[in-house]
Amino acid sequence: MNAPDPKLLAALRAIVGLAGVIDTPADMAPFLRDYRGLYQGKTPFILRPGNVDEVSKILALCNAAGVGVVPHGGNTGYCGGATPDDSGAQIVLSLSRMNKVRAIEPLNYSITVEAGCVLASVQQAASDAERLFPLSLGAEGSCQIGGNLSTNAGGTAVLRFGMARDLVLGLEVVMADGAILSTLGSLRKDNTGYDLKSLFVGAEGTLGIITAATLKLFPKVAASATAYIAIDSIDVAVQLLGELRSASADRLTACEIMKRSALELVVQHIPGCVDPFETSHPWYLLIELQSAQANEPLDALLEQVLADALDRGVIRDAVVATNGAQRAALWKLRECIPEAMALEGEQIKHDISVPIAAMPVFDGEAGKWILQQMPAARLITFGHIGDGNLHYNVSQPAGGDGAGFLARSAEIEHGVHDIAHRHGGSFSAEHGIGQYKRGELQRYSDPVELEMMRSIKRALDPNNIMNPGKLITA
């Protein structure tokens, strides 16, 4: 594709004005490289529209000219979904200036925000109104809600509150031709035709650009109980999870698993992180119960369930946080795993899911297979076991050849994805497709499903200008 016509570029600049264009190489650089450093793209400039009408005008012009548009949020995705290709012909459209909270309605338990709002600021606005916006993930201080919705983000509270898609009441979306679709508003129930909004959530900007959303809120959390539990195996985790959901009356809001190897890396590399137990154990669970009732005795409930599990020999040991500092320290053991892994050299990341009951057999087969291929590799398994989602990551052999290890990424990923697929699982539980997993989507999806996605893409973006080269090509 050739560089866009200079007249088009001038018209696009005129739409957003001086304040809405970034065009120096240094200022553009952060928009042109993805978070993991896998992709490097080019663009004439970054457009930063200030409102939905400007987005509409930009798309109308680009659609008429057949020029691709790449929507860009906080740039924290793992699959290169917000990075343009290297042709220099695609326009990057950043939503960062559209960052207003348009309305918050505590009685209706809803909030309407623009796409460029940082996730943490949405959480804060809800909290200020004595409400909870439950979406929570590592990048929440910089990711933007538009990106969270476009990638259907998951995170640590999916078990209780669902993925980003489950939190949407309505959307404002600009279509490829510039038409503005608005289903914003705080209706809890509206059964009038096809569920269009769900189609845009997780579409990674390939069907339209989400510019605002009305989101569900919940009662604010007033009581928490957090425990770190030592267990023998992933089988025990699955069993305990099933019991805990019932025993806690579904107040289980997080259930994170990590292998001994993950805890060791964190303790080794991250200042202030300490193994909560005196002896070593094969696996650990971090669980949290939460309630909106301040006086609810969640600690007592959790201690009783764990004491019972200890008595029955189901678990090996457990600690329950007795204050906020201890709670934060336990969460740090989980949250710092990616950072600690990065300090150990190269890694091959996976984001698989399998039905919860199939997790033990998946783990056994995948671990065995990887070590057959790379006997010195280190399995740093962790993830959201409550959702059947493991970040089944592999670190390079200690002190070994990082580049040689990384060169085998595709082969190892295919192998792990094959095993997940054989057990009814997914190769992308929460990270999406972007550029990185397009091949896997073709490899594992049902042909009927792929053809349906292509039909929808053709119907809604006939000129293929919406984030071309991501997710699927019509």
Place this chain on the structure above:
Amino acid sequence: MNAPDPKLLAALRAIVGLAGVIDTPADMAPFLRDYRGLYQGKTPFILRPGNVDEVSKILALCNAAGVGVVPHGGNTGYCGGATPDDSGAQIVLSLSRMNKVRAIEPLNYSITVEAGCVLASVQQAASDAERLFPLSLGAEGSCQIGGNLSTNAGGTAVLRFGMARDLVLGLEVVMADGAILSTLGSLRKDNTGYDLKSLFVGAEGTLGIITAATLKLFPKVAASATAYIAIDSIDVAVQLLGELRSASADRLTACEIMKRSALELVVQHIPGCVDPFETSHPWYLLIELQSAQANEPLDALLEQVLADALDRGVIRDAVVATNGAQRAALWKLRECIPEAMALEGEQIKHDISVPIAAMPVFDGEAGKWILQQMPAARLITFGHIGDGNLHYNVSQPAGGDGAGFLARSAEIEHGVHDIAHRHGGSFSAEHGIGQYKRGELQRYSDPVELEMMRSIKRALDPNNIMNPGKLITA
């Protein structure tokens, strides 16, 4: 449209065999008239396929011949969505023989059922495995899960568990050309492309036929507390609802409102129904808290909240059920409203929703407007106030002219829908579109939204054979 070619009819009979055809007028009659008696259709015969392959073969033949297919479940819908037109050219396809529970996975909190399973039997299968399937509505003893999904059914537990769409993990769907799309399976997280399943839920069979579904389960209810509360106004209900969600830590599973007029009709007409209070009050709420923890003191919690509300003068009176029989008696006051209304003569039904905070002003304006049009009409308002959804129904004047009253249905409905629309509301909160509300869909929907729906319909059903004449026409 002409009657289908006899060769096609013979081929369709051959697919399902003798056991799969209903063709005597008496046996066909119940399939050809909708639940409310608004529509009467014709068909050469009713096909009752026994498995998904037969459904696939039927659709492939009908698609090639351009013959419309009308999927049919328990025939309990309010909008004529399962009734064929009167041309005699459309084939009715009943899913009733496909009624197996294919799998139940308690550890994964999921169940896979065929479309013809009656809702109550899905609830029972979950309960037998110590789990809860929360979808619950008046027709649950005869409606089928395929119809519940195709119409995105609501009911009394939406407040806590969402609509039918929110309960779906995966679907098996037969497309217009006979292709089978299967996303069945118990994955909790799978972020690989467009959300196709949500598109079929609520599409009323116009995009494909749902033949099976994997559904979410929850911990089984072990404790309930139920109260019937007398209040001054709908404003109080909105306020109390907001407080109750927080105070009960979101264990509020139902919040139903009814006007004095609705209670009076029930007490008058339904044997065993008694006004719980000695004096009359303007409005009533039926609320229920539920928990999966058997020993949870929900009664005490509810009594405390209500005592506090009484002290503050927020509510006028309240009774809390102390046993199962009392609980059932309170629910009967709510559930028998439609039956009691039917005994009072003709009625004009509405199924509107507005943002919860807008309910008082909607109620004020709509009530005033209706009584201006029909001074002797009776407003029998009730509904799911927790979801902003009122069945804003109107009974004919006592002893008046039923036919004359009914003749004004369209005018009254438009007026009420106009008022809901002006307050950001919907003309169909949970009943869908079918045949009955096609005009309203055109009247109230955003043109961009309508065009997107038409594009999707054209893309997935190019020959317009899927339930033609329902919801939308490409």
